[in-house]
């Protein structure tokens with residue numbers, strides 16, 4: 001066999017199924033509902049793929065692409081407070097402090113085709129082509145590299161679907177919502193097949209994002225232990241959810257037909273999934289615990305009084321849902337120009353930064369300390385005061401009980417240096433509160449969502465977990481191997497190894513050698529390069545209007561305050 005191993009000629013196809021988890025799909029892999037994945041598991045190496053903490057697509061996919069943890073590549077979430085500011089910034093590729101696999105392959109003279117990878121707008125110049133992701137502003141037609149590819153896709157298929165149509169999300173029309181997600185899979189498959197048939201790529205990547213959206217929305221339909229589980233709805237829609245997965249599997253199968261026998265194919269997710277039961281309103285908790293203070297101005301006092309009466313974004317969300325106005329979601333301009341939401345409701349505009357020690361940004365309990373020298377009105381001194389404050393917040397978070405159940409809300413508190421390493425740890429949240437069984441989601445729709453600290457979840461029933469999936473197959477891959485301890489940072493080095501390209505030594509991941517046969521491992525040596533794969537960064541390039549639109553989209557997905 002070793003005669004036929006030619007890594008330098010080898011192609012790799014990576015199919016991303018955003019948020020796929022064995023917890024949901026293993027039975028369908030076993031019973032043949034998902035025959036393509038069954039073939040991959042039987043004929044290749046597969047296992048749980050541990051991802052970044054917290055498990056957020058933007059940082060996880062960038063860890064996939066760079067082989068590094070967020071402390072090195074710098075992307076910790078979809079949004080983060082800008083350095084030296086309290087303004088919330090959206091992630092963009094300019095902030096990525098590391099070369100991605102498409103840069104490394106381009107440098108090595110290999111061709112890439114990268115489609116729908118999160119955090120690739122604006123698309124980068126590569127040796128090959130790139131179609132950017134759902135963070136592309138709708139007004140922009142510069143979502144491809146080369147730019148002419150957008151016109152070509154327009155002609156070939158009426159344009160590439162950058163994000164699923166979510167018209168029927170959070171409405172009673174669950175069947176129409178699932179149909180939208182199926183359409184997205186079919187359209188993406190059509191686009192991917194067109195690209196595979198007409199363009200050359202040694203590494204081809206495509207992401208199916210609708211999988212994630214479907215699970216957020218429909219988790220409670222299948223999960224009988226979910227507090228929102230409705231047996232009648234479950235009975236009625238279960239088959240549609242199963243059918244979505246059947247079609248997703250079919251799409252994967254159609255794409256794999258395009259891979260040759262020598263190629264390496266990888267099917268993977270960026271994080272796992274599971275039930276989410278409640279919102280945790282972290283800024284409210286910080287305010288009640290005295291770590292965050294509001295201004296004493298009359299307008300803030302008035303807003304606070306109304307807020308106590310329930311006039312808060314979450315209340316409006318409930319109303320919209322109760323009135324079955326979910327289809328208005330996309331037209332519901334909460335915050336055009338940063339305006340309405342901040343004017344009407346309590347927000348960061350009402351925070352008295354000069355008296356505030358900590359604030360939260362993000363949907364996974366990320367807390368930032370208002371440190372002297374780091375924020376314009378920082379009041380916490382670095383060193384002892386900072387450490388003591390972190391201790392205090394962590395201790396109080398662990399004592400916080402859900403008044404409805406008397407159980408803990410927070411399972412673990414991560415200090416940033418425990419989950420990130422590298423020169424950009426300083427940019428990361430100072431603390432991350434991991435909720436009990438991951439069943440609480442930090443409310444990400446607004447700075448302050450409702451007057452309580454915990455509230456029942458609205459508009460979704462599933463959320464991310466750290467355990468994703470990975471399956472590898474092709475020449476040199478051991479059949480039927482179950483991988484143990486695979487991490488999302490391992491994929492970039494593994495792909496480089498399979499393609500015969502030296503691995504930059506600053507990558508955190510390792511080659512998944514357990515996936516390869518002993519013959520292959522002895523024929524092809526793992527090579528490292530002593531070159532660093534760092535690169536300079538800049539701030540995001542979204543215009544203010546585009547940034548607001550993207551934030552609104554992320555808000556729709558539950559991510560942004």
Ligand SMILES: [Zn+2]
Pocket residue numbers: 019057212213216464
């Ligand atoms: Zn998601």
